[in-house]
Amino acid sequence: MDIDVAGVESPVRFTFTWQEGRITDITTNSPPINHFLGFLQLSRAYNTWVNYGQDLKAFFSVVSKPPEEVARADCLVFMKDQTQSGYADATLNRRLAAVSSLFSELSLFDPTRFPVNPVSSSPRRYRLYPSRQSLYRRQPQRVPDIVSVDDLQTFLAALPSWRDRSLVWLMWMSCLRISEALNIRFQDIECSHRRIRIPEAKWGHARTVFMDRFTFAALNRYLDEERGHLFPEVDHIFVAFKGRARGRPLTVNAVQKMLRYYAEQCELPHLHAHLFRHTGISQLVQQGMSEPALRQFVGHRRPESLTPYLHLCDEFVEREFHQAQAGFDLSQWLGEGLPGGAP
Secondary structure, three states: OEEEOOOOOOOOOEEEEEEOOEEEEEEEOOHHHHHHHHHHHHHOOHHHHHHHHHHHHHHHHHOOOOHHHOOHHHHHHHHHHHHHOOOOHHHHHHHHHHHHHHHHHHHHHOOOOOOOOOOOOOHHHOOOOOOOOOOOOOOOOOOOOOOOHHHHHHHHHHOOOHHHHHHHHHHHHOOOOHHHHHOOEHHHEEHHHOEEEEOOOHHHOOEEEEOOHHHHHHHHHHHHHHHOOOOOOOOEOOEOOOOOOOOOEOOHHHHHHHHHHHHHHOOOOOOOHHHHHHHHHHHHHHOOOOHHHHHHHHOOOOHHHHHHHHHHOHHHHHHHHHHHHOOOOOHHHHOOOOHHHOO
């Protein structure tokens, strides 16, 4: 079914095609934008393609011009609108990055019509080191929040099904993004090694993750006691059991609503899906999992992406420091001992 989601006042109209809770096509009435969206669909991960489509829709809903007429001043108008609407700097920067990527591709596709990128000549630099010419706002490196053990226990106890508990455990203990957990199919699971193949990961890089024995046990109980022989034609592990979506794969929106409902019931309004992944990564860092293995496991491409997690436990840093220093014997340098009478 096709749904036109753009406002009539914008010269660029976006149409998102949905099928069984999943976007299958994004088109516009602008050939240059269609070229860019087609390029993304072929070269990037599904979620990147969808997110860029939604961010570009937000931009052209404010900037009522075709891409050929967009100038730097229009980007400033968009920034002002997003600020007045209360969007965070991170959201604004992400949307500007989508616009910048659009014009970077169009400058290669048709340099005569698109000679200048109105946002920045280096779209990937905004995150930490925006250039003076770029429009990206400098933002501090974000510190990931985590969920306490007590809050995790309270929340898991409130969930009514093994399906929902399995999803939370996969996002927490296996550090999966919500979309990665929902895209798991039966053929992606290898039970003998408790591992899952993630074919549609962020940045388009497939990877393998593993389940601890508790997550594996919860998943088995869901499949045995709740899914059973229902919906044999559906390859996805996690499906809806009620309403009009019964028998269809669960959607990100449906799970987010479920999490929000039970978080409110438990008086944990701050809780959301990505906190489980943050918590799992933080725990693996603090338990000393090697950086190369951890980056491969969680799907991080850059070494610095793990840095924010190190702040979460000063005791972990202290333990690593003393362990590293234990191999040094400086007693011969101290003579009579340390100042103040210390041995």
